[in-house]
Amino acid sequence: MTTEHVRPNYILIWVYLFVLTVIEVAAAFLSHIPKHWLILILVFLAVWKAFLVALYFMHLKFERWRLRAIFMVPIPLAIILVLAVITEKIW
Amino acid sequence: MTHATATADVMHPPVPAEPGSGVYSNKLGMWVFLASDVMFFTALIGSYIILRFGVPEAWAAPGAVLNVPLTAFNTFLLICSSVSMVKAYAAIADGKKYFLRAVPGKLLRDGGLKFWMLVTIICGAMFVGVQVFEYIKLIGHGFTPAGFREGSTLAEHAATDAVRYGATTAGLYGSSFFTMTGFHGFHVTCGVVSMLYLYFTKVLPEKYSAQDYRGIETIGLYWHFVDLVWIILFTIVYLI
Numbered sequence: 001m002t003t004e005h006v007r008p009n010y011i012l013i014w015v016y017l018f019v020l021t022v023i024e025v026a027a028a029f030l031s032h033i034p035k036h037w038l039i040l041i042l043v044f045l046a047v048w049k050a051f052l053v054a055l056y057f058m059h060l061k062f063e064r065w066r067l068r069a070i071f072m073v074p075i076p077l078a079i080i081l082v083l084a085v086i087t088e089k090i091w
Numbered sequence: 092m093t094h095a096t097a098t099a100d101v102m103h104p105p106v107p108a109e110p111g112s113g114v115y116s117n118k119l120g121m122w123v124f125l126a127s128d129v130m131f132f133t134a135l136i137g138s139y140i141i142l143r144f145g146v147p148e149a150w151a152a153p154g155a156v157l158n159v160p161l162t163a164f165n166t167f168l169l170i171c172s173s174v175s176m177v178k179a180y181a182a183i184a185d186g187k188k189y190f191l192r193a194v195p196g197k198l199l200r201d202g203g204l205k206f207w208m209l210v211t212i213i214c215g216a217m218f219v220g221v222q223v224f225e226y227i228k229l230i231g232h233g234f235t236p237a238g239f240r241e242g243s244t245l246a247e248h249a250a251t252d253a254v255r256y257g258a259t260t261a262g263l264y265g266s267s268f269f270t271m272t273g274f275h276g277f278h279v280t281c282g283v284v285s286m287l288y289l290y291f292t293k294v295l296p297e298k299y300s301a302q303d304y305r306g307i308e309t310i311g312l313y314w315h316f317v318d319l320v321w322i323i324l325f326t327i328v329y330l331i
Contacts, residue, residue: 007181014174017322018167025163028153028330039331046326050319057177057315064113070122071129078133085137086144 008056020049117309125316128278132320135271136327142263151257151264156234156245158225159329165221166325169279172214173318179207180311186301204307208286208294211314215283222276226269236269238262268328275324278317285310 024045027038055061060068114122143150153159182204189203202210233243238261240246249258257264289306293299299307 010174010177010181014170017170017173021163021166021170024326024330025159029159042326042330046323049322053173053315053319053322057173057318058312067114067119067122070119070126074126074129074133078129081133081137082140085141 008061010056013052013056016052017049020045115305117305118312121309121312125312128316128320132274132323135274136323139267139271139327142267146260146263148259149254149257150260152255153330155248155255155257156229156264157268157329158228161221161225162325162329165218165225166321168214168218168221169318169321172211172218173315175207175210175214176311176314178202179204179211180304180307182207183299183304183307184301188297188299204299205294208290208307212283212286212290215279215286215314219276219280219283222272222279234261234265234268236265238265271324271328275317275320278320282310282314282317286314 024042027033027041027045031038033041054071060071182202187201187203188205190205190209191200191202194201233240233245239249239256239258245256245261249256249261253259289310293306
């Protein structure tokens with residue numbers, strides 16, 4: 001099975017995810033933050049939540065580096081793709 | 092040497108197969124699949140960005156067409172299912188095959204693999220149910236993959252406030268919305284069906300143990316990935 005490690009506090013991660021989701025929804029609908037800043041904040045919060053799931057629920061933090069590499073390799077490619085299509089708007 | 096023997100020599104090179112990365116093949120296969128699924132959803136998100144930011148006209152404001160509180164509840168459901176999945180994994184890793192068991196001195200009973208897997212399946216099925224309900228309501232109000240249906244409530248709203256409802260971009264919005272959430276819903280459905288299969292063929296007959304729980308770990312990875320993708324989609328499609 002997986003490498004032996006100290007088990008994370010899953011309920012605490014769940015609380016983090018719940019609180020971050022509430023902050024996201026509140027920021028999107030209740031705040032008067034300028035649109036560009038709002039998009040940056042929402043994307044940052046979403047990526048933060050995604051990392052929490054990947055690191056602690058999928059145990060990526062405790063896996064061997066070879067296994068991490070399999071999952072991490074497409075991430076830069078995904079970022080490049082998204083940045084490339086965003087430039088459609090900028091240019 | 093016959094043709095068959097020559098083929099067999101090619102298939103079995105003289106150097107023996109390497110032991111690999113130290114993980115069992117189901118898990119390695121799932122990670123490779125998830126890596127490919129990252130690119131699949133990135134392609135969908137990339138297409139959405141091109142469509143949304145490429146058109147000069149206004150896109151519908153967040154919450155104007157979609158029911159955000161309902162979807163926020165659905166997000167909560169999926170996060171809960173992710174926690175119950177990882178609790179199921181932790182339970183069987185500790186050898187807890189049972190449903191619920193009383194713990195002396197504690198008010199709450201201790202959940203085992205059977206309990207946490209059932210909670211995960213119920214939460215996943217509820218997510219799909221809420222999404223189907225959302226689709227029915229949206230289509231009823233006139234929001235279809237082809238845009239706002241003529242004569243519908245949303246088409247009337249769009250006629251009075253074209254900017255808020257994104258009247259000219261409704262077709263692009265509808266097609267990208269239903270494609271992205273539809274493919275994600277398909278992933279969730281596949282996960283629920285797979286977990287139901289495992290529940291009746293492996294979990295209830297107590298075939299998993301603290302020594303071998305590969306199926307739970309593998310389906311768990313898939314399930315958490317589905318949750319991870321939804322976290323991103325919820326922000327991009329519903330909140331921005």
